[in-house]
Amino acid sequence: MLTVQNVKGYASKMGTGERKERERADLRGRILEAARAIVFAEGASALTMRKIAEAVEYAPATLYQHFENREAIVRELCLAGFHELLRALAPCASYDDPLARLEALGIAYVRFGLERPETYRLMFMEDPAITAALYGSLAEPDDAGEQSFNLIAGSFETLKARGQVAEDADSKVLGETFWAAVHGIVSLKLACPHYPETSAEVLTASMTRTLLHGLT
Amino acid sequence: MLTVQNVKGYASKMGTGERKERERADLRGRILEAARAIVFAEGASALTMRKIAEAVEYAPATLYQHFENREAIVRELCLAGFHELLRALAPCASYDDPLARLEALGIAYVRFGLERPETYRLMFMEDPAITAALYGSLAEPDDAGEQSFNLIAGSFETLKARGQVAEDADSKVLGETFWAAVHGIVSLKLACPHYPETSAEVLTASMTRTLLHGLT
DNA sequence: GTCTATAGGCTGATAGAC
């Protein structure tokens, strides 16, 4: 990894260069944090460069020194969201029983979506262009989204290995079915105020139990 | 129902009044049709009063004679969407077997969503305020949304009556679970370009069969 | 690096002439 000093070719005053780089990274971080707060509080459509600039107490033009444009900021927020999702789901891996693990994954997934509604919207309910750019740009070696999905699909794989589900079942199809099911609960709850009268908790229990019972 | 003539109190020239009313309703209909076309082609966020006005070849200000504001137009489109949904689902009622009926309902639902992506977004994936206003204003006697849901919940009711599902099961909870499941498929497909690699058809089959098998 | 200032758009909605 190249540092600023290496690139610029004058490594004599290392300390100063490092401080400047740190300050630069710091502002970048603060911009992202402010953006996250705005999205959380007012929704993705309310995220404007002006508002972010006001929050970090810099002029709007300064933001363009740290991010190419507004979309680049949204992309980073989305990426961070996938890491948060993975963190929310990871503890479920401790369940040995794949059925119990899947039930826990469903509960954790729905909770994540309802606790961070605007982040969730950004990741899974907004303009396709956002996630398209995300998946297009990075060929993602550490893709948190894929790892999250693998927690689910892997559980189905285990079920298969234990003979608790038909041998010719496709774990990916089952995983995507499960994902779509819990996503349906979250997205209905986020987008429609009264519609599903049943609480998210009851719906999730009903969904995971029925689906999982249907498999075995 | 009062007519324009009655209200204004000069019913002597009935013919003229009726013609004017017809023309008025006609423009109103053309505004809605143009709005629908724009939403279909460019998405809900691209729906602006100026664009609608241009499409119907009237000045933007004229639209305000027929609709209170932009939101009122969106609300009507949404309402029409629910009627379309009901039309898409209604043929499934002809299946006598409730399991076959539910499977058909799932397929029809997903197809509706994928065939009218922008209408679907408007109805189920956009600002909660839209559907809130919809459900808030009309205490809906002929609510197409409710009728659509009843096709699903009613099938679970039939299942129960035939003893094919636990007697203490709640048809409303089961119906909402089923709805959330198929909604999950549609909304993932509409919002995420690559994500569910499995086709909507296969996902729908996997979802409905697993869910329904889990019940019986 | 950060600023001010601004270009060049877009938006919903309304006043007042005809």
Next chain:
DNA sequence: GTCTATCAGCCTATAGAC
């Protein structure tokens, strides 16, 4: 009823001074 003209506001992004 329909128009023109416009208000009042928002937006992204950039040029150029410091």
